Every structure is written in structure tokens, then in C-alpha cells.
Amino acid sequence: MVGDAIAYDDILVPTDGSKAAERAVEQAVELAAESGGTVHALYVMNVGDADFMVTPSDIAETKERLQKKGARFLDAATDRAEQAGVECVTATKSGIPEDEILDYAREHGVDLVVMGRRGRSDPDKPLIGSTTKRVLGKTDVPVRVV
Template sequence: MQTVLVAIDGSPLGDRALAYALDLYPDAAITVLHVVDPVEAVYLAEAKGPSEGRSYVEAAREHGAELCDRAEAVAADRGIAVDTAVETGNPAREILRFIDANDVDAVVMGSHGRSGLSRVFLGSVAETVLRRSPVPVTVVR
């Protein structure tokens, strides 16, 4: 593998996906990507209260940058340098767009393991990426 994309969302499964990629592809060029879903950002922000003069999406992008900084630190502790990116949009679409735009060879991401009605109503980013990706996708659970 030459270029590996690790999609993170701030969950423990996203952290496991990063650790898996760092273990499996220590010599690859790894990019850690966090996608801010603007719809989710609004719902989360409404639950948390005012965002101190920033838009909901700006606050969510700052949080995404913090997640990427944390991922960089985890990789650095293993002696591995990673690139990071924060994008805004539908997570599955943005991951797929990033794959195409950056000549990614493989993707590693976590899955929340939803099934049944919750998957039908909420959708599954991992499932969509897995089905539509032009490159191999490893889903960590």
C-alpha cells in the first residue's frame, strides 16, 4: 500500500481504525480524515447550547481539527507521521470524493455496527463507502 485513508469520527471505533491502520501500514502515506456533517453539527450544537459567536459548522470543524491533532499525536507516539484533513458535507460522499481526488489505495474506518431499522433510518457511512469505493475498504469493529 502506498496511500491509506483513515476516516475518523471521534468514536472509540474511529480510534481503533487509526490504530489498525498504523499497525498494518506503518510505511504507507496515511491521511486521517474527519468529515463534518453540517446537519449533525446543527443538531449537536442545539443540544449543547450557544456556540459563542461561531456558526455550528465552524465549531464542528474546530472539533474535527482537534480530533485530527489527537490522531497526529497518536501516530507520532509510534514514530509515524500522518497527514490530516477536515472536510464538510455528507460523510460518505466526502470520503468517496477524497478517495478519488487523492489517489487513495485503501481505506480504513470504524463501523458502529448498527443493524435493522436504525441502519435503514440513519444510514451507514461505512456501508456506503464499502459498497461504492473503487479501492479496498477495511471496516474495524
């Protein structure tokens, strides 16, 4: 722990590649560097938000596209953490984003969740995006909204 700062052992940062998520990754890495913690970067494939899905082959194609996209976002988070000398664990889940975020936080004993206030799927929301708002309303884990 540095000064009077709170030490976090495990910091979860969900990422969707949005600018807000990129800033959340930056802050999660900074906090982990200050406290000697680990960053957990999580990408949730929300297949329901896909551009189109008509047939099973469309679904498979969409999942493959989302996995590739998520891998890029997680690689970027890992690179940022490595540059700061911070351990980074990555995971990809499929499902309803807020449920997967909350499940991951519980399963891994996360001390803090750092999230962007708006993600890719809700850029026009006025203040806090729907996923972030639902996570805030359903968890006892501290959430830092970036």
C-alpha cells in the first residue's frame, strides 16, 4: 500500500474496446501498480448485440468474430499491464454482460471493479451506460466508474 491508498489484490476491468473501457483499463493498471495487485481483464461476448443473426451458421460466424475482437481488446489490456509491471489475467465469457461481470467478480474474489461509464453498445446514454448501471445496482464490491 502506498501512503493512505487502499490496496487492491484483484481488480476486475471489463472491456469492450470503447474509449471509456480503455480509460478504465488504464486506471485499473495504475491502481494495481500502486497496490501490487492483479488486473483481471474480462471480455463478455454479448451475442444478442450482434449485427445480425439468422441461421446457426450466422451465430457461429458472429461468435468467431466476437472472439477475435475480444482477443484484441484483452491483448491491449495485457500489453498495458505488462508495460507497468502488473500481472494481468484475461478471460472471455459469453452471456449477459452484467451477469458475467458479477459472476466473475464473485468467483475470483475481486476487490474492485473498474468500468467505463458507457460502452460500445450504448454510446448515446446520457450519463451511465445500462451495463454499468446494472452492475452498480447488483454488487457489494466497490465499483469505480471511469
